[in-house]
Amino acid sequence: MLQKQARALPVEVGSPQAAAHARAVDSDRALHATLAPLTGGLSPTALSQAYADWLAHLFWSPARQRELAHDALQRASRVTEAGLFPTSPWSLIAPQPQDRRFSAPEWQQAPFNLMAQGFLLAEEWWHNATTGNRGVSRQNEKIVEFATRQMLDVFAPSNFPWTNPEVIRRTLASGGGNVTAGLHNWWEDLLHTVSHDPEPNPDFKVGRDVAVTPGKVVYSNHLIELIQYAPATAEVRPEPVLIVPAWIMKYYILDLSPHNSLVKYLTEQGFTVFMVSWRNPTERERDVSLEDYRRLGVMAALDAVGAIVPGQRIHTAGYCLGGTLLSIAAAAMSRDGDERLKSITLFAAQTDFTEAGELTLFINESQVAFLEDMMWKRGVLDTSQMAGAFQILRSNDLIWSRMVRDYLMGERSPPNDLMAWNADATRMPYRMHSEYLRKLFLDNDLAGGHYMVDDKPIALSDIHTPMFVVGTLRDHVAPWRSTYKIHLLADAEITFCLTGGGHNAGIVSPPSPTAHGYQVMVKEADGPYVGPDVWLAEAPHAEGSWWTEWVNWLGVRSGAPVSPPQMGLPGATVAALPDAPGSYVLQT
Numbered sequence: 340m341l342q343k344q345a346r347a348l349p350v351e352v353g354s355p356q357a358a359a360h361a362r363a364v365d366s367d368r369a370l371h372a373t374l375a376p377l378t379g380g381l382s383p384t385a386l387s388q389a390y391a392d393w394l395a396h397l398f399w400s401p402a403r404q405r406e407l408a409h410d411a412l413q414r415a416s417r418v419t420e421a422g423l424f425p426t427s428p429w430s431l432i433a434p435q436p437q438d439r440r441f442s443a444p445e446w447q448q449a450p451f452n453l454m455a456q457g458f459l460l461a462e463e464w465w466h467n468a469t470t471g472n473r474g475v476s477r478q479n480e481k482i483v484e485f486a487t488r489q490m491l492d493v494f495a496p497s498n499f500p501w502t503n504p505e506v507i508r509r510t511l512a513s514g515g516g517n518v519t520a521g522l523h524n525w526w527e528d529l530l531h532t533v534s535h536d537p538e539p540n541p542d543f544k545v546g547r548d549v550a551v552t553p554g555k556v557v558y559s560n561h562l563i564e565l566i567q568y569a570p571a572t573a574e575v576r577p578e579p580v581l582i583v584p585a586w587i588m589k590y591y592i593l594d595l596s597p598h599n600s601l602v603k604y605l606t607e608q609g610f611t612v613f614m615v616s617w618r619n620p621t622e623r624e625r626d627v628s629l630e631d632y633r634r635l636g637v638m639a640a641l642d643a644v645g646a647i648v649p650g651q652r653i654h655t656a657g658y659c660l661g662g663t664l665l666s667i668a669a670a671a672m673s674r675d676g677d678e679r680l681k682s683i684t685l686f687a688a689q690t691d692f693t694e695a696g697e698l699t700l701f702i703n704e705s706q707v708a709f710l711e712d713m714m715w716k717r718g719v720l721d722t723s724q725m726a727g728a729f730q731i732l733r734s735n736d737l738i739w740s741r742m743v744r745d746y747l748m749g750e751r752s753p754p755n756d757l758m759a760w761n762a763d764a765t766r767m768p769y770r771m772h773s774e775y776l777r778k779l780f781l782d783n784d785l786a787g788g789h790y791m792v793d794d795k796p797i798a799l800s801d802i803h804t805p806m807f808v809v810g811t812l813r814d815h816v817a818p819w820r821s822t823y824k825i826h827l828l829a830d831a832e833i834t835f836c837l838t839g840g841g842h843n844a845g846i847v848s849p850p851s852p853t854a855h856g857y858q859v860m861v862k863e864a865d866g867p868y869v870g871p872d873v874w875l876a877e878a879p880h881a882e883g884s885w886w887t888e889w890v891n892w893l894g895v896r897s898g899a900p901v902s903p904p905q906m907g908l909p910g911a912t913v914a915a916l917p918d919a920p921g922s923y924v925l926q927t
Contacts, residue, residue, distance in 0.1 A: 382709035385701055389482035396474040407468050414460045422453055431456045432463065440497040440740070445504035454496040462491050482700050498739055506747045513749075520749030528745070543759035546920050550591035552603045554614075554919035557907040558643035562627070562635040564616040564921040565643050567906055571606040574900035578681050579611040579648045580893070583637055585660035586617035589763050589924055592843065593658065595756040599849045601886065608890045609900055610654075613644050615661070619926035620768045625718030627768040629664075629775055633792070637668040641679060648904045652681035654893055658846065659817060660775075662688020666799060666825075667785065671792040673801035682896050683831075684807040684889065686846050687817045690799055691786035691824035692779050696815060702780040711773050720767040757843060786828060799828040803864065807834045807892050809885060811845030823871045832864045834892060837878065838885045854884040 397403060417431055428447035434440065434455070441455045469484040496502035500510070509517045543549050554568035582602075584590040593614070594602040605612045615636060620627060644653055657665030662685040669683055689695055714720050744750050752758070767775075784790040788798045806829060810819030819837055826833055838845050839855030848855050858878035862869065869877070881888065906913045 381701055382706040385703055385705040385709070386482065386486060388705065389479040389486070392479040393469060393472065393475050393483045396472050397468075400472065403472060407464075410467065411464055414464055418453065418457045418460065421456070422450075425449055425453075428452045429456065432459045434459060440495060443505050445508060448504065451496070451502070451504045454502055458494070458496055462488070465491060478700075478703065481697075485697060485700050492739060495739065497743060500747050503743065503747065506743070509748055517747070517749030521746040524745045524749065524751060542754045543756050545589075545591065545763070545924055549596060549756050549759065550594050550920040550924060551597065552594050552600055552606065552919065555906050555913065555916040556616075556919065556921040557613075557647065557911065557916060558639070559921075559923075560635050560639055562618050562631065563640065564618075564923045565640050566614045566616055566919045566921060567647065568602055568606050568612045568614070568919065569906070570611065570903035571603070572609045572900075575609050575611045575903045576894070576897040577648075577899075577901050578651050578654050578897050579613055579644055579904070580605060580654045580656065581613045581615075581640055581644050583615050583640070583655065583657040583661040583665050584617070585658055585662075586632065586636075587660050587765060587767065589760060589765060590614055590616045591920060591924060592757075592760050592847065594920075595760065595847060599756070599847055601847070601849075604849060604886055605890070608894075610890075610893065610897075611648065611904055613640065615640050616921050616923045617765070618923045619765045620719055621766070622718035625714075625769040627771050629771050629778070630792070632664055632771060633668050633671075637664055641668075643908065645679060646908050653679055654682045654684070654896070655680055656684035656686065657688055658686040659688055659842070662686060663690060663779065663785070666690050666802070667790065667792065667797065669802050669804065670797040670799050673803065674792075674795070674797055680804045682805050682807065682893065683802070684809070685822065685825065686809050687811055687814055687822060687842050688808075689817045689821050689824075690828055691821065692783050693786070694818065694821045694824070695780065696818040696821065698816060699780055702776060704781070707773070707776050707781055710776065711769075714767075714769040714772060718769050720769075720772050757847065761843075786824070799825075800830045802829040803831050805832045805834075805896060807836065807889055809836045809838065809846065809889075811841055812837060812839050813841040814845065816842040820871045823874070826862060826868055830864060833862045835860060835862070835874065835878075836885050836888060837875070848884050848886065850884040850887055854882075856880060856882050857885040857888065859885070859888055 421431055429452070434442070446452060446455055465487050466484060469487050470480055472480070475483075500506045506517070552568055554566045556564045557567045558565040582590075582593060584593060594600045597603055602612050602614060617636070618624070641653060641655075645651075655665055655669070657663070665683065666685065666688070669680055672678075672680065692699065710720070741752075744752065778784045778790060782789070785797075785799065788796055790797055806825065808822060808825055810817075810822040812819060814822075823835060826835070836857055836859040838848060838857040840846075840848060845855065858875070858880050860869075860874060860878040905911075907916050
């Protein structure tokens with residue numbers, strides 16, 4: 340007689356078993372939160388699973404092992420032969436164009452050239468060893484390749500004073516002065532790290548040197564301050580421009596110094612500009628949701644702008660995560676018949692997260708759960724954790740090259756407004772960030788038509804408003820091919836503009852002789868889809884800044900100039916309104 344399989348009984352809410360289970364879960368979450376600083380916020384389980392997948396498949400592939408072993412011996416033989424019989428520099432392997440670690444002339448001299456080539460050959464071998472193994476899941480392969488590359492970068496000969504010819508030359512020339520200066524820089528940074536204070540930027544104070552375009556805070560709630568900027572021309576276009584920046588950054592990335600402020604440029608071109616300034620959340624905002632950001636952010640700002648400039652449709656622009664949120668709001672508005680939007684502009688913003696770059700390498704269930712536990716203890720994702728995540732994507736540029744310059748060469752980069760802004764970091768609420776990672780990165784609900792607003796799904800295909808979408812060539816946060824996917828989702832006329840630079844410098848690109856240049860092409864609402872590679876080959880090039888292209892695009896979709904609107908909501912006393920940049924941007 341077959342024995343019936345035992346079935347687990349449900350745990351009754353409020354029972355001793357439920358209380359014990361809750362205590363166990365909380366204890367484990369506390370452990371994970373304690374481990375997080377030691378692992379840089381990476382889930383040890385996710386990393387070990389990826390390496391286990393790779394090693395297991397490599398173990399059962401003896402022919403592949405022999406191939407890799409033979410390749411390693413050949414590379415070692417080439418390095419040995421080059422050491423015994425020197426040839427021209429970089430005869431074995433040359434650095435990639437984006438790898439600037441060995442660009443100085445000193446690296447072409449022996450024995451440093453041989454050291455660099457040996458390292459690059461080893462780096463290439465490990466890339467080959469961690470990729471192209473049959474059976475390894477694509478996600479795990481990318482994790483192993485990325486993590487291995489990060490570990491190898493630690494041992495680059497450029498990182499050590501006795502194997503870096505630039506450091507040796509500087510030490511001899513300065514009589515060791517660079518060592519003293521480097522120790523001073525290291526001690527200064529250590530004190531800032533231990534005290535958890537942001538790096539001082541005395542040359543760039545918010546409201547004095549950056550974020551100085553004249554304006555007033557015309558509306559505020561618990562999550563935003565809305566800034567209305569003063570007109571810079573006698574007449575303005577009747578349609579206002581509302582900008583929604585990401586809350587992962589301070590808004591003044593778009594209002595830096597006067598020479599590179601997008602806000603100032605827009606007002607000088609005759610536009611009335613409004614800007615959302617987000618609160619820097621603390622533990623008190625731990626339960627603020629992504630829906631709260633839509634409702635209290637985008638929708639509240641639209642209501643306020645509509646009250647100040649009544650009867651006019653609104654040009655909207657969203658940057659990074661702000662652009663994603665604007666797309667969510669626009670899809671919900673289109674679904675509900677809300678026609679207040681005149682145009683939608685997205686700056687380096689993603690709506691489909693299937694190809695969101697290296698930032699998604701560790702976005703799986705294990706990693707998200709680990710991050711949730713890390714945030715659960717403090718109620719927010721801290722600024723240092725946010726900065727670390729972005730730095731590791733460009734470790735050669737943002738970590739190792741800086742350490743060489745600051746600590747080995749004894750130099751400091753001259754301060755600039757973009758660096759000052761980058762150091763002025765923000766936090767992310769626990770609930771919002773969890774929803775963002777799960778609904779957008781992990782499940783891709785927005786692109787799949789599963790994202791819910793007011794208990795009903797939204798679809799980006801409901802958007803018929805003209806769109807101007809900006810991607811940047813070297814974007815590690817929102818790769819341009821990912822932002823390009825809006826072509827597959829929105830049923831609208833889309834003007835796609837691809838500019839040089841990265842996620843920040845590509846957007847902050849004012850008209851100047853050194854502007855990056857750009858490509859731009861329009862897809863009509865009913866036009867055929869063109870893939871990104873074909874687009875890249877066919878889109879015409881233009882010199883200068885994409886800002887001029889965007890302003891012309893806005894101008895074509897705007898009415899004839901009129902007198903500027905009032906400052907503030909009806910009945911407001913201008914003198915009583917707080918001056919820009921407001922108080923939320925000053926929160927640390």
